[in-house]
Amino acid sequence: MTTTTTPPRPDPASGQQASSAPGQQALHAPGQQAPHAPGGLAGGDLATRVRADFPLLAREVHGKPLVYLDSASSSQKPAQVLAAMQEYYERHNANVHRGVYTVAEEATHLYEAARGKVARFVGASERATVFTKNVTEAINLVAYGWGLRNLREGDEILVTEMEHHANLVPWQLVAKLTGARIRAIPVTDDFLLDLDALDGLLTGRTRIVAVSAMSNVLGTVNPVAAIAERAHAVGALVVADAAQAVPHLGVTFDDLGADFLGFTGHKMLGPMGIGVLAAREDLLDSMEPFLGGGEMIRDVDIESSTFNDIPWRFEAGTPPVGDAVGLAAAVDYLAGLGMDQVRAHEVEVTGYALKRLAEVDGLRVLGPADLEHRGGAVSFTLGEIHPHDISQVLDEDGIAVRAGHHCAKPLMKRFGVQATTRASFYVYSTTGEVDALVAALDKAKRFFG
Amino acid sequence: MGLEDLYQEIILDHYKKPRHPGRLEGDRVEVRHYNPVCGDELTLGLRLDGDRVAGVAVDGKGCAISLASASVMSDLVLGRRVPEALEAADAFRQLMHGEAEPDEELLEDGIAFAGVARYPVRVKCALLGWMAFRDAAARGLAGQDGGETVYGEDENAARAAKAERLPGERY
Numbered sequence: 001m002t003t004t005t006t007p008p009r010p011d012p013a014s015g016q017q018a019s020s021a022p023g024q025q026a027l028h029a030p031g032q033q034a035p036h037a038p039g040g041l042a043g044g045d046l047a048t049r050v051r052a053d054f055p056l057l058a059r060e061v062h063g064k065p066l067v068y069l070d071s072a073s074s075s076q077k078p079a080q081v082l083a084a085m086q087e088y089y090e091r092h093n094a095n096v097h098r099g100v101y102t103v104a105e106e107a108t109h110l111y112e113a114a115r116g117k118v119a120r121f122v123g124a125s126e127r128a129t130v131f132t133k134n135v136t137e138a139i140n141l142v143a144y145g146w147g148l149r150n151l152r153e154g155d156e157i158l159v160t161e162m163e164h165h166a167n168l169v170p171w172q173l174v175a176k177l178t179g180a181r182i183r184a185i186p187v188t189d190d191f192l193l194d195l196d197a198l199d200g201l202l203t204g205r206t207r208i209v210a211v212s213a214m215s216n217v218l219g220t221v222n223p224v225a226a227i228a229e230r231a232h233a234v235g236a237l238v239v240a241d242a243a244q245a246v247p248h249l250g251v252t253f254d255d256l257g258a259d260f261l262g263f264t265g266h267k268m269l270g271p272m273g274i275g276v277l278a279a280r281e282d283l284l285d286s287m288e289p290f291l292g293g294g295e296m297i298r299d300v301d302i303e304s305s306t307f308n309d310i311p312w313r314f315e316a317g318t319p320p321v322g323d324a325v326g327l328a329a330a331v332d333y334l335a336g337l338g339m340d341q342v343r344a345h346e347v348e349v350t351g352y353a354l355k356r357l358a359e360v361d362g363l364r365v366l367g368p369a370d371l372e373h374r375g376g377a378v379s380f381t382l383g384e385i386h387p388h389d390i391s392q393v394l395d396e397d398g399i400a401v402r403a404g405h406h407c408a409k410p411l412m413k414r415f416g417v418q419a420t421t422r423a424s425f426y427v428y429s430t431t432g433e434v435d436a437l438v439a440a441l442d443k444a445k446r447f448f449g
Numbered sequence: 450m451g452l453e454d455l456y457q458e459i460i461l462d463h464y465k466k467p468r469h470p471g472r473l474e475g476d477r478v479e480v481r482h483y484n485p486v487c488g489d490e491l492t493l494g495l496r497l498d499g500d501r502v503a504g505v506a507v508d509g510k511g512c513a514i515s516l517a518s519a520s521v522m523s524d525l526v527l528g529r530r531v532p533e534a535l536e537a538a539d540a541f542r543q544l545m546h547g548e549a550e551p552d553e554e555l556l557e558d559g560i561a562f563a564g565v566a567r568y569p570v571r572v573k574c575a576l577l578g579w580m581a582f583r584d585a586a587a588r589g590l591a592g593q594d595g596g597e598t599v600y601g602e603d604e605n606a607a608r609a610a611k612a613e614r615l616p617g618e619r620y
Binding site: 385386388389392393396404405409418419447448 | 451452455456461464465485486487488489490510511512513514568570571574
């Protein structure tokens with residue numbers, strides 16, 4: 001898998017939600033709006049250029065500047081995204097698709113334009129790009145929409161030991177209903193998927209391979225394309241959890257070679273409440289609805305209904321239009337930076353973090369050392385100090401990290417830990433923040449030592 | 450409210466040097482209390498002589514708050530009659546929920562945890578050892594065996610695991 005591929009750029013007028021929408025003000029290009037950004041840094045450090053776009057990063061916590069190192073959980077939002085959403089609610093808010101009046105038509109246009117933009121960002125078919133609530137719902141859509149109707153007793157669902165619960169639990173539920181069996185690709189001591197085990201695990205019985213494109217805990221970037229090729233050879237479908245990969249690696253649908261791809265807005269500078277399922281068009285077309293209700297029907301009688309075309313067949317009820325507009329603005333922002341630049345910046349900050357963390361006595365990183373095989377989510381343990389205690393000490397210095405099992409309990413068990421502390425980076429993360437983290441970890445060691 | 454208010458010296462002292470660590474052998478009730486959400490877990494051994502606590506030991510893994518609180522608890526209940534110890538347990542619970550002022554006579558080192566009440570996510574850590582004691586004492590007085598209690602999300606998971614599919618059911 002090429003991790004630095006730049007996704008197709010949206011159209012050049014992408015700074016606007018929709019050029020035909022009235023009252024639209026062009027939003028600033030990322031990193032150029034910043035009234036208080038230091039000048040003369042073009043082409044320099046990405047974080048320095050973009051930080052002023054993120055209002056929340058200017059706040060203080062306990063009297064110290066916020067050091068936000070939890071972007072793998074949720075990213076912060078640039079002013080451009082917030083402005084696009086405000087603009088939507090102030091000027092274009094209405095329910096979509098059937099309103100025969102100007103504002104409703106604008107809302108519909110914005111919603112569908114957002115879909116197109118998001119689809120192009122990951123190189124997916126617009127018809128097969130479904131807006132969901134989050135990645136979890138996207139994967140449940142596949143598990144129930146495809147799995148429940150196609151899996152039979154004796155079939156196998158192949159997951160990995162490093163899956164987020166989102167790409168594991170839906171399969172357990174559907175396995176229970178169908179009699180299918182769950183098997184797992186193990187994780188090696190080097191924090192990589194054990195591809196040698198794949199030959200024994202991938203058989204004619206395998207119908208689904210559910211794999212994370214990048215681990216939210218280990219940071220490991222998995223070779224989804226290679227796995228997909230082998231999965232397809234035995235007739236299995238591949239469901240890739242790209243919650244981390246799409247925001248950080250710049251992967252496209254074709255790069256991954258998966259049949260279904262789930263990702264979410266709030267981890268890629270967009271709002272919470274909107275996720276995406278990008279699917280192979282023919283597969284999605286063949287699938288029955290997951291959720292029933294308004295929007296997803298063609299005709300309804302008391303006893304039965306016929307259903308809408310894709311993608312709307314899978315979007316029951318009023319969709320999150322304002323969130324879609326925000327996500328489109330986030331996609332514009334990322335495309336404006338260039339995903340290759342985003343990835344390069346994270347490689348730099350992650351490399352620096354791994355070097356600095358290695359200097360902390362008693363600290364053990366759970367994840368690959370090789371920057372080519374990992375993204376910017378860095379999990380670690382520090383002696384016997386519980387991650388919640390570490391996180392509490394760090395918070396005192398305004399540093400936000402995640403402590404816990406990261407919704408990956410089988411992985412925690414694999415490495416014999418209850419929990420880890422995780423620092424994760426994004427476009428606005430700086431090496432100075434890594435220094436603050438390391439200093440606070442030393443403080444935690446003194447405190448609990 | 451600073452770090453030193455949450456992690457008072459007394460708390461750090463109990464964390465670094467738990468008072469009654471390990472497992473009790475022989476005649477005792479042993480309970481394991483586990484919070485899978487945060488990973489705090491402890492095994493509490495309790496020996497009763499009539500209704501008096503004749504022996505206690507805590508084998509724990511977890512955060513400083515949970516381990517220190519369990520240590521304070523073990524020190525406080527040892528040698529007391531169970532009803533008195535439960536009175537202290539109740540006072541501690543009220544302290545954690547902000548329902549009572551610290552009572553040093555009753556809680557001794559336990560009053561150092563008063564600051565924890567202001568950190569809602571940490572209250573469950575401070576209560577874990579006390580919950581284990583309540584459980585073990587009740588079992589001991591009733592002449593029952595020990596057991597395991599799992600908190601939080603695994604309760605839901607356990608419920609789901611019990612719900613069986615009807616034979617031949619297909620959706």
